[in-house]
Amino acid sequence: MELGFIVMILFYIIIPFTPWVLSLVGTLLYQPSQKKALFEREANSAKSGDTLSTLSKPFVGREVQEFELVMASVVMGPSWIQIAIGGILSLFGGEINTFTKVVDWARREAKQRLREQVASKGFDDVINMRIETTVMSKTRGNKDKTTGVEILVYGTAIKY
């Protein structure tokens, strides 16, 4: 009787709900802390001006000494809770806030990584920058399960 009760609790409550509790904790605590860290890094590198300056040729016609292809990428996924809320919101249409946040976060993270990479290699500027987005999905049965989005930021780093 006692054992049966414990097994029942285990199978009907603990196993189905633990992932959702973890997901809730991740959404409310882990993600904001990561975003805060990202804001600090962005603020740090914004002090010396943004290196990701242009989508085409450089504005100033100075001689370029060195150049290199640089790229940075990140794969970010929404949590289960965000996917569930997104699914409910998509019934009504309009903006799906939870997904907007994740994709925006991923894009900022990728750009920040490129800035840090460029700064650590000692380049002055990035020209011809491009941003590429890909959805990584898993199909199980007939259901399309989105696991994440990949953001790639690349460009030509130059040194005057």
Added chain:
Amino acid sequence: MTITQSMGVVSGSTVRAKNVFKDIGAGLKNMVGGELKAYTELLQESRNEALYRMLVDAQSRGANAVVNVRFATSSVSGGAAELLAYGTAVTVQ
């Protein structure tokens, strides 16, 4: 430096997947949300491979530089991704 000759468009591509255990790990991380490091790594590795194949293609045509490089990515099926790098092969002097 000036471009003296164009050798046409060169490209390189690769389709890659992580192993099952990394996939499971990424699936667990997916619960919480945020960065999936295994996939970030996978795509970086395979993008370098695609870039390298593009360079090999360019070299076999006798070019010594590739300009206007572009990347494209598409996910083929569960956990596998196709990376394509393409650009114009040129000789520079």
